[in-house]
Amino acid sequence: MDLSCLNDLDVKIERDTPLSRHTTFKLGGKCPAVIECRDAKILQATVTRLRDHRIDFLLMGFGSNILASDNGCDKVIVRYTSALPLIQREENIITTDAATPLDSLAAYAADAGLDGLTAMFGIPGTAGGAIAGNAGAYGEQISDHLQSVNVLRKDSSIATLPTASIPFSYRDSPFKHNGDILLTASFALTPLTKDALHAKRDKVLKERKFKLDFWQHYPCAGSFFRNVAPTSNAGQRRAAGWFLEQAGAKDLCLNGARTYAEHANIITHADGATAQDVYELSLKMAALVKAKFDIDLVREVRLLGKFKGMAASDPKGYW
Ligand SMILES: Cc1cc2nc3c(=O)[nH]c(=O)nc-3n(C[C@H](O)[C@H](O)[C@H](O)COP(=O)(O)OP(=O)(O)OC[C@H]3O[C@@H](n4cnc5c(N)ncnc54)[C@H](O)[C@@H]3O)c2cc1C
Structure with a gap:
């Protein structure tokens, strides 16, 4: 090329x-x-x-x-990634480059005595990837305290978009679909003592089953499926992992691809497994939930490229 x-x-x-x-x-x-x-x-x-x-x-x-x-x-x-945080602060507003590691952004806010990003502690990836996927944990999402973003549009212009103009939803944003590239993002945060924020950081990092370097030992992409929206079939339960466990998907494996023993919604692998093995295992898991609950799990992980057995409804493998 x-x-x-x-x-x-x-x-x-x-x-x-x-x-x-x-x-x-x-x-x-x-x-x-x-x-x-x-x-x-x-x-x-x-x-x-x-x-x-x-x-x-x-x-x-x-x-x-x-x-x-x-x-x-x-x-x-x-x-677009950076090993180092690229962040500026003005009063209670912090502005980060999209390449900044998400955990570094959250840690920077805590060190600055600013609250609002503590749920992001320990999530791998960049600030840009997190905003594109509206990443979150503990019922909070990164868009909650987002004030505005700067994006590079398809026509090469740069636009500043206030958060109110961006239709964020659960683990989704227009940036995953429309070709806009996030360059920077500003967050409006609330003052809190550094001690309280550092205590929150310790608590979150302790609670998180999978910490920042978890994937080094268990290659994965975090939760494979999105949590389930409340429906009559889902009742009050929403965690995809709960449905997977109840449906018997917890101890599944296919060649070297397997569900992580402590979290049914995480697929990991060893022993020469292929991406196709992971994909097929995920189909099996979703089929078990469908059979038991008549619920269609929706993938959170993005597929890149083509897989055998992709449904006609699957995106072409690109975004
Ligand atoms: C161990 C582990 C734990 C995880 N825990 C969580 C969790 O608790 N909560 C959660 O929400 N996620 C979690 N994840 C998933 C993942 O960390 C997040 O989705 C993360 O925000 C992805 O960021 P990334 O930079 O890696 O994006 P990528 O995976 O590289 O890309 C994802 C999407 O974002 C788009 N994108 C990336 N950068 C930009 C940009 N600058 N502008 C526009 N679009 C962009 C890409 O085009 C792609 O569509 C976890 C993953 C792992 C491995």
């Missing part, structure tokens, strides 16, 4: 790269190239060049919400 249009940009390009290197599931075949952008200006220039040269690309953050196909994909991946 000819990427000479990027020659004068300060980007790192890895060619013919397995997606397993860039996803917390540690699975996935090759893509033509992974382009790492180290700041928002370079990201903007890269994306604009790719669009001008009609080179298809997909944007990825840390790859912690993605199951990539064993066949890889034929699109270039633009990766």
